[in-house]
Amino acid sequence: MLEWYWVLILIILALVIGGFIGFLITKKIVKKQLKENPPINEAQIRAMYMSMGRKPSESDIKRTMNAVKKGA
Incomplete structure (x- = not known):
């Protein structure tokens, strides 16, 4: 059984990784939009x-x- 602190670490890690990936995708979309318009x-x-x-x-x-x- 997972201890509570491992669950907390996994949640924080997932949020950090998701935020970083979201930032990169948003940056790419904005650059593309500025180039087209x-x-x-x-x-x-x-x-x-x-x-x-x-x-x-x-x-x-x-x-x-x-x-x-x-x-x-």
């Missing part, structure tokens, strides 16, 4: 520059996209 795209950056009264060059847009990607 980026939070900002070039058209949105272009619209942002235009709303500030400025016509953006392609280098401005690329520089802003790289800054957004580095921050994420």
